[in-house]
Amino acid sequence: MKGIRKITPYIPGEQPDYPHMIKLNTNENPYPPSPKVASALKHFDTEQLKRYSSIDNLSLKKALGKKYGLSSDHFLIGNGSDEVLAFCFLAFFNSSDPILFPDITYGFYKVWADLFQIPFKEIPLTDDFEIDLEAYNQLNGGIIIANPNAPTGLFKSFTEIKYLLKKHPEVIVIIDEAYIDFAGHSAVSLLDNYPNLIVIRTFSKSSSLAGLRVGYAIGNPKYIQIAESIKSSFNPYSVDMLAERLAVAAVEDEEYYVELSKKICKTRDWFAESIKTFGFSSFVSKTNFVLLTHPNLNSEDLYHYLETQDVFVRYFSKIERLKNYLRVSIGTQEEMEKVAQLIGNFAKDNHRDF
Numbered sequence: 001m002k003g004i005r006k007i008t009p010y011i012p013g014e015q016p017d018y019p020h021m022i023k024l025n026t027n028e029n030p031y032p033p034s035p036k037v038a039s040a041l042k043h044f045d046t047e048q049l050k051r052y053s054s055i056d057n058l059s060l061k062k063a064l065g066k067k068y069g070l071s072s073d074h075f076l077i078g079n080g081s082d083e084v085l086a087f088c089f090l091a092f093f094n095s096s097d098p099i100l101f102p103d104i105t106y107g108f109y110k111v112w113a114d115l116f117q118i119p120f121k122e123i124p125l126t127d128d129f130e131i132d133l134e135a136y137n138q139l140n141g142g143i144i145i146a147n148p149n150a151p152t153g154l155f156k157s158f159t160e161i162k163y164l165l166k167k168h169p170e171v172i173v174i175i176d177e178a179y180i181d182f183a184g185h186s187a188v189s190l191l192d193n194y195p196n197l198i199v200i201r202t203f204s205k206s207s208s209l210a211g212l213r214v215g216y217a218i219g220n221p222k223y224i225q226i227a228e229s230i231k232s233s234f235n236p237y238s239v240d241m242l243a244e245r246l247a248v249a250a251v252e253d254e255e256y257y258v259e260l261s262k263k264i265c266k267t268r269d270w271f272a273e274s275i276k277t278f279g280f281s282s283f284v285s286k287t288n289f290v291l292l293t294h295p296n297l298n299s300e301d302l303y304h305y306l307e308t309q310d311v312f313v314r315y316f317s318k319i320e321r322l323k324n325y326l327r328v329s330i331g332t333q334e335e336m337e338k339v340a341q342l343i344g345n346f347a348k349d350n351h352r353d354f
Contacts (some may be wrong), residue, residue: 016083022311024328027289029207030335036253040248041246071221075217077239086116087175091223093116093118099118099120099140100143103123105145133156143172160187161190165190172223175187182261182286198219201216202350208257208259214244268285272290279297290327293326299323300317
């Protein structure tokens with residue numbers, strides 16, 4: 001049929017819904033949002049819903065501005081960081097030169113490039129799954145890096161991000177920091193010296209608000225305004241009134257979330273160490289998940305075994321280099337102890353030495 005677009009869509013993790021399942025396949029936070037979020041929801045005046053939501057999302061921008069020490073015009077708010085990234089692709093990647101991103105990373109980057117007909121080039125990760133920043137020193141129309149990267153969990157240092165920005169001053173460099181609260185130093189502090197930097201953040205991971213769908217970009221106001229124009233051309237009301245109110249409450253309880261992230265990191269490190277007992281290994285993750293493998297056991301078989309136990313993890317069957325890996329989100333300590341035990345049982349049942 002003439003005029004019909006062909007596109008290969010992004011395939012998200014499954015969303016099973018069983019009473020006693022352990023859901024570790026989409027990197028959600030296993031703990032509830034801040035009590036301040038619960039209170040804001042409880043006291044929300046539903047009569048306000050007869051009006052349209054805010055166009056400028058100024059209350060959330062001001063709250064974020066206070067958190068980061070920036071003015072409100074440094075922020076673009078969207079319906080999840082996915083939508084914010086889509087706006088940024090349209091706003092900043094408008095060159096005949098290809099944008100660059102890793103060949104193993106967040107799968108949506110390639111989908112957006114295809115959808116928006118943006119030329120792109122995937123840069124292979126190294127043999128040890130690292131992002132090789134030297135390989136990005138070539139002609140390009142922009143760069144996007146997830147830091148920490150997904151699904152590897154590996155983190156590029158502050159110094160390395162500065163190197164990338166220095167090498168590419170003529171294009172926009174997007175650093176997608178969906179998991180930065182589990183990692184360390186954000187690139188946000190580099191904004192003053194590198195106006196070509198755009199940082200993407202989300203409330204879905206460390207803020208326990210995946211179901212709310214709120215994300216944001218932080219950048220030079222001149223460039224943020226361009227992205228705002230894209231948003232206004234697409235859906236100016238993309239963040240609803242209730243979502244904005246709850247997101248503000250989350251921003252205002254940073255102490256709660258800092259402690260939550262520490263708790264998750266402690267469980268993550270315990271789990272990564274625990275599975276070594278059964279011969280498994282994983283990368284040094286700086287996220288709320290680990291990417292594990294075993295030299296003698298089949299990861300797809302383990303994936304299906306865990307499913308039979310109502311434990312859901314992520315298996316990337318279409319990525320050749322990841323076919324013997326599983327990505328396991330970090331749940332509560334109790335959940336991860338059970339998962340570690342199941343993994344041990346699987347190893348024993350397959351008669352492997354470890």
